[in-house]
Amino acid sequence: MRVKYKVWLVDEEVILGDGGYRLLSLIDKNGSIRQATAEMDISYRQAWGRIRKMEKRYKKPLVETHTGGQSGGGASLTPEAKELVKRYRLFRAEVDKAINDSFQKYFSDL
C-alpha cells in the first residue's frame, strides 16, 4: 500500500499545481515554451492554455514572450514567477516529507 496526493494553490480557481510548476521550471530552463512542452511531452496548445489560466488567476504576468527572430522567438519567466516557483518548490518538498512520514506512521504495517 502506498499514498498518493495532489496539492495545488487556488484563488477561486487553480493557480499552480505540480504540472504548472514543472512547466514554468522548464520554460525557465529552456527559454522556450515549445521546448518545455517537448520535454514534458504535452502539446504547445495545452501549455499555452495553462499559462493563460495561471496568469489570469495570479493577476500578474508570469511568462514573457517574443516572436520572430532567427530562433523563432522565445519565452522567459518574470521575476514574480521565479519567486513563486521557488517558494512552491520548498513548500512542495516539506509537504512531501510530512505526508510520507505520516503515512509510514499509520500504515507501515499494511
Added chain:
Amino acid sequence: MRVKYKVWLVDEEVILGDGGYRLLSLIDKNGSIRQATAEMDISYRQAWGRIRKMEKRYKKPLVETHTGGQSGGGASLTPEAKELVKRYRLFRAEVDKAINDSFQKYFSDL
C-alpha cells in the same frame, strides 16, 4: 490565496480517499448504505460501486450487508474496515495540519 489537496491510499488502484472514508463512516453511523448515501447526497449505485472497488483492492471485505426484514435490510462495517477508517482519520488530520502549516510558512503574504 489558499491551498487545496487530495490524498488517498492506493495499491495499484485506489483504495481509500476522502469520499470513501466519509462513505464508510456514514455506513457505520447509520447501519445502512441507503441512508449513508442520502446523507452524502450521492446515489446508491455510486456508493455500491465504490465499496466494491475498495474491497477489491483492500482484498478484505469492508461492508457486511443483509437484505430483507422489516427494516428492509442493512449494512455494517467489518472490524478491518473500522480499523482502517480509524487510522485514516488520524492520518488525515496530521496531513491536514502539516499542509496548512507549510502553506502559511511560504505563502502567508500572498
Added chain:
DNA sequence: AGGGGTTATGTTAAAAAATACATAACGAGA
C-alpha cells in the same frame, strides 16, 4: 401471501477534462 425498504447490478446518458488538428502572425537573418 403481500408490502416495504433495502441490497445488488447492468445499462445509458450527460458532463467534464484531456488531446488533437488546423492555421495565422511574427521578425531576424540569408
Added chain:
DNA sequence: TCTCGTTATGTATTTTTTAACATAACCCCT
C-alpha cells in the same frame, strides 16, 4: 522577400469521469 521556428488561438475530437435510469432479489412482519 522568403524561410524557419516560435508564439498565439479557435475549433473539433476523443477519452475519462460522473450521474441517471431501470429492475431484480431478498425476507421479516402483518
